Amino acid sequence: MLLRRMLVMLGVVLLVVLILAGYKGFSIYRQIQQFSAPRPAISVSAAVAEERPWEERLPAIGTLTASQGIDLTVEVAGTVRDVLFQSGQKVTQGQPLIQMDGSVEQASLEAAEADLSLSRVEFERGRSLVSRQMISKSDFDRLAAQLQKNTGTVAQLKAMLDKKRILAPFSGTIGIRQVDVGDYLASGTVIATLQDLSTLYVDFHLPEQAVPRLSVGQKVAVSVAAYPGEVFEGRIGAINPKVDEATRNVQVRAMLPNPDDKLLPGMFANLEVLLPEAPRRVVVPETAITYTLYGNSVYVIEPVKDDSGEVQKDDQDEPQLQVQRRFVETGPRRGGWVVILKGLAPGEQVVTSGQLKLDNGARVAIVEDRTLKLEPDRQPAGN
DSSP states (O other): OHHHHHHHHHHHHHHHHHHHHHHHHHHHHHHHHHHHSOOOOEEEEEEEOEEEEOOOEEEEEEEEEEEEEEEEEOSSOEEEEEEOOOTTOEEOTTOEEEEEOOHHHHHHHHHHHHHHHHHHHHHHHHHHHHHTTSSOHHHHHHHHHHHHHHHHHHHHHHHHHHHTEEEOSSSEEEOOOOOOTTOEEOTTOEEEEEEEEEEEEEEEEEEGGGGGGOOTTOEEEEEETTSTTOOEEEEEEEEEEEEOTTTOEEEEEEEEEOTTOOSOTTOEEEEEEEOSOOOEEEEEEGGGOEEETTEEEEEEEEEOBOTTSOBOBOTTSOBOEEEEEEEEEEEEEETTEEEEEESOOTTOEEEEEOGGGOOTTOEEEEOOOTTOOOOSOOOOTTO
């Protein structure tokens, strides 16, 4: 009886072990099937490497300055009697800006003119007398010297009175005034700044190696932080004939029209000198490049081929695609495009998004990337 129970229990345990072993074996089999089954294609976007003319440019940074710009100052001391301009006003050449009190100088001028009239009368009388030898030649010379002295005194006082009235030396925009009526101004006191904004200068430096590629009249594309995305066109107006011995850079000045007065002197400018040559380069969207410490690379899309070299197709009779990682040498970038100097041929298709999910040999399916918007080549405004 005891033996029979033991056999029954042993049989039950053996049955349970067999069931568990079978279940485990079935699970392993399913996992093996999953790993051995072909993985679904990864959705990626793609673009074709193109060969196109690539305009060469020399990048630089510079500062905007006015073609004419000064800080207006007074030459002679005095008290402000009248302010004849408004801050920020556009003024014309010769327009009065400040009138200083000149009553003392005016009184001195009237006295000097009276002395001048008397000395002129005495000079004419002396000339008549000396011709008749009624006075000596030395007395006549003293009369002539006195006339000349009084004439100079009158001219000096008139010039001083003229300096009491400050005029605009050129047309432009005047800044915020620094004086008020009644202020006593010492010689050299700043009244306001005056800037001619119709044309601006952009001063920048380039390495001495760039000198053979520069010439007066070349176009310059300028951008400033105040107007992101907007490009202003200028032209090189002068190239310094001397290279700086400390930096080995040459100074270049470009002239920039400013009809709307958008740009202001003192602004920081990013600029590019547009060179006349435009060699053909292989370019791809910048999003196709994977940047690493070991080098830059792209994923090139290729059809899957069997051992005989035939292209394999899927259930919908479309070619199956896979990717291969390829290291490339990149060049300049502009407008969302990057130049490929080495490692990629025109017409090859590269992945532009979804690279994080890829590895060598991964199957892919190409989908449209609606977020990819590229400019063919950003040009200055006015072209």
